[in-house]
Amino acid sequence: ASPALELGGLSVTYRVRGRDLPVLSDVSLTIARGEAYGLVGESGSGKSTVALAVQRVLPPNGRISAGHASIAGKDVATLGAAALRQMRAHDVAMVFQDPGKALNPSLTIGRQIAEVFELLGASRSEALERGEAMLGRVRISDPSRVMASFPHQLSGGMQQRVVIAMALAKDPALLILDEPTTGLDATIEAEVLDLVDSLRQEFGAAVLFISHNLAAVASLCNRVGVLYAGKLVEEGPARALFSEPRHPYTAGLLRCLPRAGFKGGPALDNIPGFPPVPGSITAGCVFAPRCGLAEERCRTEAPPLSDVGPGRGSRCHFHDRVDALPRMSEAPPV
Ligand code: ATP
Numbered sequence: 001a002s003p004a005l006e007l008g009g010l011s012v013t014y015r016v017r018g019r020d021l022p023v024l025s026d027v028s029l030t031i032a033r034g035e036a037y038g039l040v041g042e043s044g045s046g047k048s049t050v051a052l053a054v055q056r057v058l059p060p061n062g063r064i065s066a067g068h069a070s071i072a073g074k075d076v077a078t079l080g081a082a083a084l085r086q087m088r089a090h091d092v093a094m095v096f097q098d099p100g101k102a103l104n105p106s107l108t109i110g111r112q113i114a115e116v117f118e119l120l121g122a123s124r125s126e127a128l129e130r131g132e133a134m135l136g137r138v139r140i141s142d143p144s145r146v147m148a149s150f151p152h153q154l155s156g157g158m159q160q161r162v163v164i165a166m167a168l169a170k171d172p173a174l175l176i177l178d179e180p181t182t183g184l185d186a187t188i189e190a191e192v193l194d195l196v197d198s199l200r201q202e203f204g205a206a207v208l209f210i211s212h213n214l215a216a217v218a219s220l221c222n223r224v225g226v227l228y229a230g231k232l233v234e235e236g237p238a239r240a241l242f243s244e245p246r247h248p249y250t251a252g253l254l255r256c257l258p259r260a261g262f263k264g265g266p267a268l269d270n271i272p273g274f275p276p277v278p279g280s281i282t283a284g285c286v287f288a289p290r291c292g293l294a295e296e297r298c299r300t301e302a303p304p305l306s307d308v309g310p311g312r313g314s315r316c317h318f319h320d321r322v323d324a325l326p327r328m329s330e331a332p333p334v
């Protein structure tokens with residue numbers, strides 16, 4: 001079967017005050033069916049833009065300026081309105097950070113989940129039945145009570161389970177989770193991630209998991225892509241990438257993790273300096289201004305994606321010197 005998601009040289013710009021700012025440049029990645037792919041990077045690196053672009057739901061000032069994206073073999077750029085609706089109804093589902101925003105506060109959970117099945121062609125009574133069964137599949141122990149509840153009567157973790165149930169009701173080829181556990185406490189977060197992992201196996205959906213939390217990515221994902229200033233700077237199997245980073249930025253992210261274990265959550269924002277303003281770096285490597293390995297060449301010549309091991313790539317001229325950077329003192333997360 002065609003991959004769940006395929007991006008080839010995807011570039012996206014946002015138009016701001018008459019200028020097109022490049023926010024994603026030349027991002028290529030493939031997520032096979034049933035695979036869990038983690039996309040990490042600092043705030044503003046373009047993670048959510050990837051999620052929006054592949055579903056063609058960019059804000060009005062955003063556009064795909066080059067490259068292509070296909071979901072389950074369908075090129076999203078060329079789909080007509082009807083085919084696009086069809087794709088959103090069947091092939092891809094998305095779970096956002098704030099489940100409260102995804103749910104309608106004035107309708108019961110039962111009404112909302114039944115609606116998903118009704119849109120897929122079920123009768124009202126069949127839809128209610130299937131909705132309740134779906135809540136059971138996301139390990140909600142008392143589905144009938146939850147069906148009769150309004151969103152505000154449920155905890156954040158319970159709301160997120162409902163949203164995940166509604167997403168999986170479509171039996172999508174691709175499930176996109178954008179920071180789904182930010183704002184939940186650590187125990188609930190672990191439960192939700194564990195749930196996503198078992199549902200991925202049960203439903204066979206591929207997962208694109210967007211997160212600041214490297215520990216969460218390490219526990220859920222088999223492959224990882226590291227985004228920096230709109231470029232995929234490193235990619236590879238989770239275990240190899242976390243234990244032996246081949247890009248100085250990845251090494252920096254790992255070094256930033258709080259000493260007291262990986263459960264600490266977001267810690268990506270304390271590499272010295274700031275990511276560049278979109279469009280401000282026009283020559284050389286986007287990471288050069290913050291990089292401990294940078295030489296003159298890095299400021300003039302953009303590094304290509306080099307093959308740095310089985311299934312691994314790095315956009316660094318000096319990927320073989322990353323080992324020489326100071327290492328973190330703790331064991332890697334996997
Ligand atoms: P976070 O971790 O904070 O969610 P992110 O990696 O998801 O960040 P994006 O939301 O994809 O990042 O944003 C990428 C860049 O595009 C940022 O510089 C952001 O300020 C900018 N941006 C996002 N949406 C728009 C918009 N509609 N118009 C202009 N710029 C935008």
Ligand code: MG
Pocket residue numbers: 047048049178
């Ligand atoms: Mg985001």
